[in-house]
Amino acid sequence: xxxxxxxxxxxxxxxxxxxxxxxxxxxxxxxxxxxxxxxxxxxxxxxxxxxxxxxxxxxxxxxxxxxxxxxxxxxxxxxxxxxxxxxxxxxxxxxxxxxxxxxxxxxxxxxxxxxxxxxxxxxxxxxxxxxxxxxxxxxxxxxxxxxxxxxxxxxxxxxxxxxxxxxxxxxxxxxxxxxxxxxxxxxxxxxxxxxxxxxxxxxxxxxxxxxxxxxxxxxxxxxxxxxxxxxxxxxxxxxxxxxxxxxx
Numbered sequence: 001x002x003x004x005x006x007x008x009x010x011x012x013x014x015x016x017x018x019x020x021x022x023x024x025x026x027x028x029x030x031x032x033x034x035x036x037x038x039x040x041x042x043x044x045x046x047x048x049x050x051x052x053x054x055x056x057x058x059x060x061x062x063x064x065x066x067x068x069x070x071x072x073x074x075x076x077x078x079x080x081x082x083x084x085x086x087x088x089x090x091x092x093x094x095x096x097x098x099x100x101x102x103x104x105x106x107x108x109x110x111x112x113x114x115x116x117x118x119x120x121x122x123x124x125x126x127x128x129x130x131x132x133x134x135x136x137x138x139x140x141x142x143x144x145x146x147x148x149x150x151x152x153x154x155x156x157x158x159x160x161x162x163x164x165x166x167x168x169x170x171x172x173x174x175x176x177x178x179x180x181x182x183x184x185x186x187x188x189x190x191x192x193x194x195x196x197x198x199x200x201x202x203x204x205x206x207x208x209x210x211x212x213x214x215x216x217x218x219x220x221x222x223x224x225x226x227x228x229x230x231x232x233x234x235x236x237x238x239x240x241x242x243x244x245x246x247x248x
Contacts, residue, residue: 001027005097009051022212023051029211030054032115034107034135035125036083037061038196039149039203041073043123046204047098048091052211054099055091056115057084060106070193107131112138121210123203124148129175133245136171139163140246145217146171147206149199154192154227156199159237160206160218163246168219169237172245195227 001009001024012018012026029052033043036059047055063071063078063086071083078086084102091100105111107126116122116138124135124146132148139146145162148171162168202223209215224233241247 005051008095008097012050017214018212022214025212026051026208027053030056030118030120031207031211032056032058032119032122033125034058034112034123034131035127036071036073036087037067037125037127038070038191039125039127039151039200040083040123041071041087042197042200043125043204043207044073044087044091045094046201047123047207048095048100050204050208051095052098052208054101056101056103056119057087058103058105058107058111058115059083060104070191070196072197107134109134109138113141116144117142119144121207122146123207124171125200125203129177132171132175133177136161137245140170145210145219147203147210147218149203151195151199152191153189154195156195156225156227157222158199158202158206158218159222160210162217162219165219167239169239170243170246173240173243173247174222174237176240177244192227195225198225198227 009023012023031047031052033040036057061083062080063074063083073087073090082104084104088100088102122139122144124132126132140163143164147160149158161170163170206218220237222235222237
């Protein structure tokens with residue numbers, strides 16, 4: 001680390017759990033963020049500010065006026081631009097020391113099989129079950145930890161699915177792809193603006209913990225937030241031995 005690094009990350013260095021070694025692991029870390037919208041905005045900004053050395057953003061969408069109510073990585077100057085390019089500019093402006101790759105592409109199985117193996121942690125910030133299942137399947141195939149979050153209305157949830165351990169469940173153990181869950185769009189249900197900030201910040205925290213090798217990850221536990229009462233609840237998750245993705 002340079003003298004500027006020591007100053008920039010000094011508040012991390014003061015934490016016994018992180019220190020110089022943990023911060024160096026962040027600087028050497030590789031994160032893949034899928035989705036640069038409501039959840040992806042705080043995730044991308046916090047990973048950049050914390051000094052994660054290489055961050056890849058994937059999102060095929062462009063910024064619209066309705067996004068600006070909650071997607072804090074973008075502003076009026078970002079309208080109609082690819083979200084990944086807008087977010088990447090904010091990240092580099094915040095911390096020029098990070099290497100940001102912006103891929104304005106749809107996160108399909110082919111692209112995920114190219115990008116997931118190169119990541120140390122994958123953060124799913126998407127808003128539909130189809131993509132979430134593609135991301136989960138790729139993480140299982142390549143043995144990568146997945147930090148998954150969701151937010152709609154006033155309700156949020158977050159968990160870590162760590163397929164490096166054969167005892168840990170994957171996303172499909174909880175939400176089987178064949179179960180027929182229906183997506184609910186923000187355009188019809190709405191979303192409380194700070195909710196994506198709360199869940200996205202927690203996703204960033206879990207990703208940083210995994211990269212730095214500190215604390216206890218949220219693997220095997222699902223946290224659910226009722227934003228109306230600002231009340232968290234937790235349920236324990238078990239691996240489904242019959243899961244069509246990670247079972248067998």
